[in-house]
Amino acid sequence: MADVQVVLLESVPNVGEIGDVRSVAAGYARNFLLPRRLAVHATQQRLDDAQFQSELQDRREEKARREAQHLADMIQGVTLSIQVQVGGQGRMHGQITNRDVAAALLEQHGAEVDRHLIQIDSPIRSLGRYLVPVRLAAGLEASVMLDVVEQEEEPEPVPEDEAEETEEDFGVSVLGR
Numbered sequence: 001m002a003d004v005q006v007v008l009l010e011s012v013p014n015v016g017e018i019g020d021v022r023s024v025a026a027g028y029a030r031n032f033l034l035p036r037r038l039a040v041h042a043t044q045q046r047l048d049d050a051q052f053q054s055e056l057q058d059r060r061e062e063k064a065r066r067e068a069q070h071l072a073d074m075i076q077g078v079t080l081s082i083q084v085q086v087g088g089q090g091r092m093h094g095q096i097t098n099r100d101v102a103a104a105l106l107e108q109h110g111a112e113v114d115r116h117l118i119q120i121d122s123p124i125r126s127l128g129r130y131l132v133p134v135r136l137a138a139g140l141e142a143s144v145m146l147d148v149v150e151q152e153e154e155p156e157p158v159p160e161d162e163a164e165e166t167e168e169d170f171g172v173s174v175l176g177r
Contacts (some may be wrong), residue, residue: 004029005042007052009059012038018063019056021047068137075111075134076142080104083151086127095123101132104124105144124148 003023012033015024021042023032026117033039046052079091082104105111119133130146148152 002026003059006033006039006111007042007046007056008033008039009056010038011063018060019053049152062079065137065140068140071111071113072134072140072142075105075109075113075144078111079145079147080108081147081149083149086150092125092127095125096120096146097123101144101146104146107132152175 003036004026005021005023006029008016008018008020013083016022022039024039028040029039033064034041040046053115076167080098080101082096084096098115098120101118101120102113113134113136117135119135125148127148127150130148132144132146134142134144136142
C-alpha cells in the first residue's frame with residue numbers, strides 16, 4: 001500500500017517533532033497516528049492555513065514550556081560543589097564559568113542545561129558560596145547554590161606490584177628478617 005503524507009500534531013518517537021510533514025505507511029497513519037490525534041492528513045489547504053500553523057506553533061511552545069518547567073523543578077534549590085585547586089596564598093587557579101556549572105549540574109544531578117541559560121555576570125575567582133540563577137524560559141527561572149571549595153589532595157598510592165618488585169630487586173624479605 002502507498003505511503004501517505006501527515007502533519008504531526010505531537011512529537012512521535014522515530015517519526016518526528018510537532019509540525020513536521022512526514023511520509024508514513026497508510027496503515028500506520030490510519031491505525032495509530034490519526035485515531036490518537038498525533039497527526040492529520042497533510043492536504044495543501046491545511047499546509048497553507050495560517051490558523052493551523054499558529055496552532056502547531058502553540059503546541060511546540062507548550063511542549064518546550066513543559067520541558068523547561070520540569071527542568072526547573074529538578075534543579076531548583078540544588079547545591080552543587082565544585083572543587084578547585086588553590087595556590088599557596090589561598091588564591092584559586094583559574095575561574096568558574098557557566099560551562100563549569102553546566103557540567104556540574106549534569107554530573108551531580110543528571111540535569112542537562114545549556115550553558116547559555118546559566119546567568120553568571122562575571123567568572124567566579126574565589127572560594128565561597130554563590131547563588132546562581134538559571135533562566136530556562138521567558139518568565140521561568142531557577143536558582144542553584146554553588147559551593148566553590150578547595151580540592152583535597154590525596155596522596156598517590158603506590159601500586160602493590162611495584163612494592164613487591166623493589167623487595168625482590170634488593171633480595172630482602174620484609175617478613176623473613
